[in-house]
Amino acid sequence: MDPEHRALLRTHRLYLSGQLLVTDTIVPFLFQEHVLTEAHVEDIEAQPSDTLRCRRLLDLLPVRGPRAFGCFLRSLEDFGWVRDKLLLDLQTRPGPGPGPSAADVQLPDPVLQEVPSDRVLSRLASRLGSEWESVLMDLGLSTEDLFRCRSDHPLSTHGAVLAGLVQWRRSGGKTSTVQRLMRSLEENGVHPSVLQDVLL
Template identity: 50%
Template sequence: MEPQHKYILRKHRLDLSSNISTDDTIVQYLYQEEILTLDHVEEIQAQSSSKKRTLMLLDILPGRGPKAFGKFLEALEMEYPWVQEKLLQRLDNNAVQITGTDHWAVSESVLQSVPSERQLNRLAGRLGPEWESVLLDLGLSAEDVYRCRANHPLAVQSQVLAGLVLWKQRIGRRATVQSLVQSLQAAELHPSVLDQVFL
């Protein structure tokens, strides 16, 4: 899923959970279109209220591949066309802000480079409670994040650094500053978080 799509789902999750119900055809359509597995459907249906079921769906969707957002919009069109229209409008309004990296004051050459461990350490020291969602957005699993916390129980910076280093080791040359910036944007962090990081 594109960073701007993740951003829109995260930014409007409470609004969506109040305005749509997954008890209708949304979950079944996403299952039919192979966005959700049977396990996902059961996990969503096991939630105790309609709102919780919708929130669970919104938690699952970002990890379900590049077609997930489009299929979610198609599902909305069947039952909630006004919600779909509102989401598309918000996506248009936010597209430039989310995809542009100009205001992050990072040069093109730095964006294409792989960050050093020193740079990752500097960034780890700047991240607040959003660090877990940044790591999940980068592709680490909830189990990976738990392991980072368990291995460094007394130092949050060490937990974050361990996660960032693991991300870099896993995907090698594809672990660029650009993908890191996109995940920071998806977590709605302010550009100032990168001040002095990529000197």
């Protein structure tokens, strides 16, 4: 997703979560368009309220590829006033130019060598979609570790992902750096700007 579109969704996060009922038409449309996977749909529908379901969708969209924003706008057929507001804001805000490619995302070397904090890992856990298991396996967790994370947090994907990331950091010690994390994200199809966002 373009940084401009990601920023727009972040700016309007509270507004969107107060206006949209995502499970009736929006989530099914995004699933039909292959923006969301079945695991994403289950994750969203497991949230206990309409507001939290919308927020979970907004967490997932920025990492679902370049088509995600356009498909999201098309899914707002029943919420025309919301779509109009987003489009108007998009037209009036200054454009940042073309979005960064993976090669453009550069973090300072001291940041790359840091061991990520609990806050960074928690924010990252909320941004990962169905890729989380392959990311954690790439970081060295076993299938038994993943099973334990899932069984310890059966109602919270965020909790399961965070538990896995904390386990990776604990087992790796000083070698569990931001640079290592970024490499695993890239190898599993997650744009490095996701990690850049959570570090800000």
